[in-house]
Amino acid sequence: MRPGRLERLRLVLRLAMTVIYVGAGCLHLAAPHGFLAIMPPAIPFPRSVVLFTGVCEIAGGLGLLFPVTRRLAGVMLGIYAICVWPANIYQAFWHVPLPPLPDSWWYHAPRLALQPVLVWWALFAGGVLNWPFRSSPK
Secondary structure (H helix, E strand, O other): OOHHHHHHHHHHHHHHHHHHHHHHHHHHHHOOHHHHOOOOOOOOOHHHHHHHHHHHHHHHHHHOOOHHHHHHHHHHHHHHHHHOHHHHHHHHHOOOOEOOEOOOHHHHHHHHHOHHHHHHHHHHHOOOOOOOOOOOOO
16 A cells, blocks of 8 residues: 555544544543443443543543654544453443443344454554555554
């Protein structure tokens, strides 16, 4: 892929990820009760964790917008996506209802399978890697 096209793709994915993470973070802060249901029982202080993750999502999403914080934000959002995977696994395997989301494997299987894509997306949007493209990262 030509460098100009690669950077346009990275920009589009960065802006999309910013919108998604800032929106999700605001939802964590405005309605934490909705996320408490999918917290695995072993997680201490679940409400505080939900609020903290909301702040992390907002900070990471905004961090992608600024060149000085972009790489760190990409790495941290990649780590974040790995850290929240247990909540998604818990919701799927223990059939935790979270209306209006469906409690079906038509919903859970793609969500679990695409979690590594979110890790890649954060790293790519943050300029940490270019895989699977051939250009070297900035």
